[in-house]
Amino acid sequence: MAKKKKSSTQDDGGRARKKLxxxxxxxxxxxxxxxxxxxxxxxxxxxxxxxxxxxxxxxLPKNPxxxxxxxxxxxxxxxxxxxxxxxxxxxxxxxxxxxxxxRVCENGVAIASKVKTRAETGVxxxxxxAASVAALTVYxxxxxxxxxxxxxxxxxxxxxxxxxxxxxxxxxx
Numbered sequence: 001m002a003k004k005k006k007s008s009t010q011d012d013g014g015r016a017r018k019k020l021x022x023x024x025x026x027x028x029x030x031x032x033x034x035x036x037x038x039x040x041x042x043x044x045x046x047x048x049x050x051x052x053x054x055x056x057x058x059x060l061p062k063n064p065x066x067x068x069x070x071x072x073x074x075x076x077x078x079x080x081x082x083x084x085x086x087x088x089x090x091x092x093x094x095x096x097x098x099x100x101x102x103r104v105c106e107n108g109v110a111i112a113s114k115v116k117t118r119a120e121t122g123v124x125x126x127x128x129x130a131a132s133v134a135a136l137t138v139y140x141x142x143x144x145x146x147x148x149x150x151x152x153x154x155x156x157x158x159x160x161x162x163x164x165x166x167x168x169x170x171x172x173x
Contacts, residue, residue: 051152
């Protein structure tokens with residue numbers, strides 16, 4: 001009977017050290033086998049900021065392509081559902097819920113995504129892809145006014161469920 005491979009190894013001081021799970025013992029990229037994992041409710045939230053000038057912010061409601069925030073919300077939802085097609089080692093996951101919200105703030109557009117499933121693996125990548133594609137869509141809809149728009153601070157804010165449990169990003173300083 002083959003022994004189950006541990007997800008950590010020992011460093012020189014005898015302390016447990018985590019290792020990357022998407023590599024086999026020879027260092028080749030691989031998709032993690034999640035077949036033995038328990039199906040549990042898993043959630044993830046991500047965020048992004050699209051930084052833009054006041055001029056571009058004022059022009060948002062008058063965009064001839066349509067409402068940039070609504071188009072970006074829809075794009076984020078669609079992208080989350082296609083994450084496994086974009087990220088090579090990401091498992092296809094049946095998504096139970098996706099929410100993408102966009103809010104105009106003083107220096108741009110703040111984006112938040114939330115994804116929920118009941119599966120053997122988490123939905124952090126789906127939440128990050130949703131926030132990223134929503135941000136790229138805002139850029140696309142507004143780039144005619146300013147090519148200097150910046151996408152910043154794409155980050156996982158929170159995740160729950162699974163063996164690794166809860167994660168919450170530390171507050172920004």
